[in-house]
Structure formats: structure tokens, C-alpha cells
Amino acid sequence: MKRTVRHLADGREIIYFDQPGAPDRVAEDTRDLPPVSAASEIRLDPLTGEWVAMAAHRQTRTYKPPADLCPLCPSKPGKPSEIPESDYDVVVFENRFPSFAEDVVGEPSTVDGLGLVPVRPGRGRCEVVCFTSDHDGAFSRLSAKQVRAVVDAWSDRTAALSEVPGVEQVFPFENRGEEIGVTLSHPHGQIYGYPFVTPKTERMLDVARAYQADHGRPVLGDVLAAEQKSGARVVASGEHWTAYVPPAARWPIEVHVVPHRQVPDIPALTDAERDDFADVYLDVLRRCDALYDRPLPYIAAWHQAPVRRDRELGWLHLELFSVLRAKDKLKYLAGSESGMAVWVNDATPEQIAERLRAAG
Numbered sequence: 001m002k003r004t005v006r007h008l009a010d011g012r013e014i015i016y017f018d019q020p021g022a023p024d025r026v027a028e029d030t031r032d033l034p035p036v037s038a039a040s041e042i043r044l045d046p047l048t049g050e051w052v053a054m055a056a057h058r059q060t061r062t063y064k065p066p067a068d069l070c071p072l073c074p075s076k077p078g079k080p081s082e083i084p085e086s087d088y089d090v091v092v093f094e095n096r097f098p099s100f101a102e103d104v105v106g107e108p109s110t111v112d113g114l115g116l117v118p119v120r121p122g123r124g125r126c127e128v129v130c131f132t133s134d135h136d137g138a139f140s141r142l143s144a145k146q147v148r149a150v151v152d153a154w155s156d157r158t159a160a161l162s163e164v165p166g167v168e169q170v171f172p173f174e175n176r177g178e179e180i181g182v183t184l185s186h187p188h189g190q191i192y193g194y195p196f197v198t199p200k201t202e203r204m205l206d207v208a209r210a211y212q213a214d215h216g217r218p219v220l221g222d223v224l225a226a227e228q229k230s231g232a233r234v235v236a237s238g239e240h241w242t243a244y245v246p247p248a249a250r251w252p253i254e255v256h257v258v259p260h261r262q263v264p265d266i267p268a269l270t271d272a273e274r275d276d277f278a279d280v281y282l283d284v285l286r287r288c289d290a291l292y293d294r295p296l297p298y299i300a301a302w303h304q305a306p307v308r309r310d311r312e313l314g315w316l317h318l319e320l321f322s323v324l325r326a327k328d329k330l331k332y333l334a335g336s337e338s339g340m341a342v343w344v345n346d347a348t349p350e351q352i353a354e355r356l357r358a359a360g
Contacts, residue, residue: 015157064184174190209310
């Protein structure tokens with residue numbers, strides 16, 4: 001990939017990832033932008049021990065603009081956007097409305113100075129990843145070559161954010177569809193550099209650590225082997241990856257895409273593994289879109305090992321899930337799920353897998 005680093009009018013970094021032979025990226029951002037002002041902080045919940053981010057400045061972020069004013073499309077004469085160039089392959093830039101930022105000021109303290117609830121500056125980094133310049137496109141309609149370019153961009157940014165002081169975990173993800181809460185319809189994802197290890201990852205590490213101590217093997221490796229042997233929940237597979245509905249699926253549509261080799265994060269993947277991921281993941285996404293004969297709203301979440309600890313316990317994988325339980329029906333996280341974190345699924349994992357296989 002050809003990698004070009006530029007800066008936007010307010011000083012934010014923008015990185016172009018292009019196929020060989022692409023034109024040089026020299027366009028200037030002509031907008032008159034005020035400096036980014038992020039006032040993020042994190043507070044530790046004294047009842048759960050989990051960090052919660054506070055980012056009130058995000059209330060003013062862009063909300064469902066018309067297509068001709070999309071800030072993620074290439075710039076046009078008279079209509080400058082977040083991407084100064086007139087076209088691009090894959091582009092990454094710092095979020096103007098970040099949940100976490102590198103220059104957040106403040107010192108560690110406690111709420112009301114009472115010593116009970118720790119407060120820290122929300123230092124980290126948040127980036128936007130545009131998968132294609134085509135406003136009406138979708139990840140599922142990318143070519144395998146284009147997906148490989150996105151994987152390489154994820155890898156580059158994971159490595160870069162892992163070097164940011166204070167970042168403890170790097171999380172690439174995609175939110176797709178209004179039902180998920182997406183406010184910009186252009187095909188894009190985000191990358192968060194968290195200043196802590198997330199609660200879900202902490203729980204998974206605890207389970208992985210205990211399983212390794214008891215069995216001498218990684219728990220995800222044994223789960224993967226069991227799914228491959230059974231085949232009842234496998235949706236797609238390749239030489240290096242298997243996609244399956246997890247045996248304790250929470251969501252009405254849920255697929256895990258897992259590499260056959262234990263690696264901590266995306267940068268550790270080989271070229272062959274990156275190419276195979278593109279094929280397997282596109283297969284999964286196209287089945288998802290065919291399921292209800294409409295674009296499936298989903299969240300696609302990469303699980304990577306923490307930056308500075310427990311990396312030997314991590315096993316990179318992607319989890320894709322949707323709130324859509326029928327073509328026109330949503331699964332709401334009501335009392336049991338939201339109040340007690342006890343999930344109730346309206347379909348069995350085997351039924352979900354069979355429907356996805358039939359949708360191919």
C-alpha cells in the first residue's frame with residue numbers, strides 16, 4: 001500500500017492508503033476550522049470497577065447530513081469535506097468529535113474530592129476509517145482487494161495507536177445502519193485507542209487465564225476446534241479463518257470470524273491470513289445482507305489483545321452482530337439484558353447458522 005500522511009485545516013492528521021500507482025495526495029484542506037476542543041474524562045464506577053467515559057463535547061457532532069453534504073465523501077468544488085482529495089481508496093483521519101484525545105488536560109482526582117470515585121483525563125485517540133469514496137457503497141460490496149487494503153489500514157493504525165502514551169487497548173469497529181444509531185451513512189468505521197482495558201476484554205482475559213491454567217490450552221482454540229468438528233454452526237470457512245455462530249449467541253444474528261492461528265492483533269497477521277480474511281468476511285457479509293433481502297444493520301467489533309499486558313492470552317477475532325430479529329423487527333435490550341446482563345435469544349445458534357447458510 002502507498003501511505004501518505006497529511007494534515008487538515010485544524011491540524012488533525014489524515015492518512016491516505018492507496019493502491020500502487022495512485023496519484024500523489026497533495027490537496028489542501030481549504031476550510032476555516034477552529035481547533036478541536038475535547039474535554040473527555042473517565043470515571044471509575046465504584047460498584048462495578050468499570051471505567052465510564054464522559055465526552056459532553058460530542059453533543060454537537062454532525063448528525064445525518066444530506067448526501068450532498070456528507071463530510072466523508074471526497075471534496076468537490078465549493079463543497080470541501082473532511083477528505084480534501086477528489087477521490088480516495090481508503091483514508092483514516094482523527095475524529096473531530098473524539099471520545100478520547102491525546103491533548104486532554106487535567107490531573108487524576110476524585111468526584112467532588114471525596115476520594116470515592118476516581119476521575120482521570122480521557123486521554124487516548126479516536127480515528128475515522130473510510131472504506132471507500134463511494135457514498136452509496138457498503139463493506140459487503142467491496143472487492144477482496146479493497147478489503148485487503150482496509151485490513152492493512154487497520155494494521156497500520158493498530159500499531160500506531162499502540163505507541164500512543166496511555167493507550168491500553170486498540171479497538172477497530174464498524175457501526176452500520178440507522179437501527180444501530182449511525183449518523184453518517186457513508187461506509188466507514190472507527191478506531192478507538194482506549195486509556196484502559198475494556199470491561200469485556202477484562203472478563204475474557206480472566207476466563208482465558210483460568211482455562212489456560214486448568215487445561216494448558218487457549219480457550220478460544222478449543223472453541224474453534226469444537227466448532228470445526230461439529231460444523232452445525234459454521235457459516236463460512238477458508239484456509240486460515242472460520243466464521244461460525246457462537247454456541248451461546250446473544251444476538252438474533254451473531255457471527256464470530258476467527259483465525260486458525262493464535263495471534264494477539266491485526267498487525268501479527270501474515271499476508272496469506274489477511275487475504276483469506278477478505279474472502280471469508282465478504283462471504284459472511286453477503287449472506288447477512290441476503291438474509292432479509294435488505295442491508296443488515298450490524299456492529300462489527302475486532303477483539304485484540306491489550307497493548308501492554310496479557311498479550312499471550314489474547315486471540316484476535318472479529319464479532320459481528322445485529323439487532324434485527326426479523327426483516328422489520330428489532331431486538332430491544334430490555335429488563336433482563338440491560339438491567340442484569342442476562343441475555344435471552346429468540347433463536348438458537350443452530351437456527352441462526354442454518355438461515356445464514358441458506359442465504360448464500
